[in-house]
Amino acid sequence: MGSTPTKTWTILAVDDDADILAGLKSFFKDHGWNTQDFTDPEAAFEWGKKNPFDILIADLKLPKFSGLALHEKLQFYYPDLITILVTAYYSFDSAQEAVASRIYAYLSKPFKLQEIANLVQMALEKKELLDRNRQLVDEQQQLIEKLLFMNKELKQLSRLKSDFVSNVSHELRTPLTSLKTVLYNLLHGIAGEMTPKQKEYFEMMEEDVVRLERLISDMLDLSHLDSGKTPFKPEPFLLKEVIEAALRLFEGKTQRDMKFIREYQGDIEALEILGERDKIERVLVNLINNAVKYSGDGKRVWIRVKPEETKVTVSVKDEGIGISAEDQEKIFDRFEQLEKMARGATEGAGLGLAIVKEVLERHGTEVRVESAPHHGSTFSFELPIHRQRVE
Ligand SMILES: Nc1ncnc2c1ncn2[C@@H]1O[C@H](COP(=O)(O)OP(=O)(O)OP(=O)(O)O)[C@@H](O)[C@H]1O
Ligand SMILES: [Mg+2]
Numbered sequence: 001m002g003s004t005p006t007k008t009w010t011i012l013a014v015d016d017d018a019d020i021l022a023g024l025k026s027f028f029k030d031h032g033w034n035t036q037d038f039t040d041p042e043a044a045f046e047w048g049k050k051n052p053f054d055i056l057i058a059d060l061k062l063p064k065f066s067g068l069a070l071h072e073k074l075q076f077y078y079p080d081l082i083t084i085l086v087t088a089y090y091s092f093d094s095a096q097e098a099v100a101s102r103i104y105a106y107l108s109k110p111f112k113l114q115e116i117a118n119l120v121q122m123a124l125e126k127k128e129l130l131d132r133n134r135q136l137v138d139e140q141q142q143l144i145e146k147l148l149f150m151n152k153e154l155k156q157l158s159r160l161k162s163d164f165v166s167n168v169s170h171e172l173r174t175p176l177t178s179l180k181t182v183l184y185n186l187l188h189g190i191a192g193e194m195t196p197k198q199k200e201y202f203e204m205m206e207e208d209v210v211r212l213e214r215l216i217s218d219m220l221d222l223s224h225l226d227s228g229k230t231p232f233k234p235e236p237f238l239l240k241e242v243i244e245a246a247l248r249l250f251e252g253k254t255q256r257d258m259k260f261i262r263e264y265q266g267d268i269e270a271l272e273i274l275g276e277r278d279k280i281e282r283v284l285v286n287l288i289n290n291a292v293k294y295s296g297d298g299k300r301v302w303i304r305v306k307p308e309e310t311k312v313t314v315s316v317k318d319e320g321i322g323i324s325a326e327d328q329e330k331i332f333d334r335f336e337q338l339e340k341m342a343r344g345a346t347e348g349a350g351l352g353l354a355i356v357k358e359v360l361e362r363h364g365t366e367v368r369v370e371s372a373p374h375h376g377s378t379f380s381f382e383l384p385i386h387r388q389r390v391e
Pocket of ligand 1: 218286290291293294318320321322323331332336337338339347348349350351352353354377
């Protein structure tokens with residue numbers, strides 16, 4: 001480490017007695033301190049306000065205005081000004097004033113040079129601390145400004161990214177919709193009968209188009225959610241209705257003979273939640289979809305609702321392949337899919353849980369996962385209860 005050059009301290013000394021000034025100046029010089037001396041407080045003030053110095057030593061009684069007044073005038077330019085006041089006319093009043101004006105020390109004449117040098121030495125140590133402190137505060141302020149600037153830039157970049165994803169998704173959607181119509185028409189014999197092989201290929205194409213359509217709509221939804229463009233518009237809705245609507249999409253519709261078990265604790269018939277109904281339904285659909293997708297045939301999926309005084313906990317539990325603790329940290333990231341092929345699921349893009357997370361964050365809550373490999377998974381979240389609906 002290189003040594004820091006030692007600073008030469010500057011003392012502004014004001015006394016109407018030129019001999020005292022001369023004595024101080026030469027004594028301070030031996031200590032390596034620089035002294036700027038004035039017999040006239042006005043001249044001292046003019047010099048002081050333009051030239052930063054470290055300590056003011058002033059006689060209390062001066063022509064024109066007092067040493068205390070000089071201190072107060074200079075304090076306007078240097079709020080942390082350290083001043084030693086000297087006087088032959090020690091009076092209680094001025095001592096009190098001195099305290100009120102945050103005078104560092106008060107020394108009565110006659111004083112020994114060593115006495116004032118000791119005081120200056122202590123004052124300089126304080127000054128050094130104050131300077132260091134101010135420097136740290138400045139550095140901290142600069143850092144805060146830098147962070148704020150970077151944050152602004154990041155927000156701008158993130159908005160650009162969202163806009164880009166949103167525009168691209170939008171552009172992809174239009175040709176996809178016409179492709180879907182063409183495929184539908186072909187499959188329904190509009191362009192003439194197809195051979196079974198042709199039909200098989202076209203059906204595969206149709207499946208892929210539906211998958212692409214879902215991916216694009218997920219990407220669009222996510223970019224809308226995090227662009228902050230869609231304002232949060234909560235409304236009261238019946239929780240049970242939304243759960244049942246989500247379950248209808250799966251019950252009897254999966255070809256895997258899954259069993260859906262409702263475990264509703266207490267009376268949830270009239271339980272109203274304040275939130276965005278469609279988005280909460282989406283959360284449930286995504287969680288149930290995963291529970292089905294990552295479980296074997298004929299397995300059970302539990303939908304649990306547990307109301308408490310002010311909140312209700314909703315959970316989706318499966319007895320599927322489970323997720324390791326390490327993987328649990330990743331699954332909410334966009335496009336994150338765990339060993340896709342090993343898990344036997346090829347469908348999806350890894351956006352389902354990212355949407356769940358965004359939607360719940362928007363509602364001021366979060367999704368939790370409890371799981372262990374081969375021991376199933378439980379995803380749960382809490383929502384605030386609005387009221388029990390009275391018909
Ligand atoms: N219930 C679950 N059991 C085991 N693994 C799960 C479960 N839910 C999610 N995962 C794991 O977390 C990953 C991310 O889930 P996510 O729902 O975000 O994506 P996905 O289901 O692969 O695709 P998408 O939901 O976009 O169709 C999944 O790929 C899977 O590996
Ligand atoms: Mg999913």
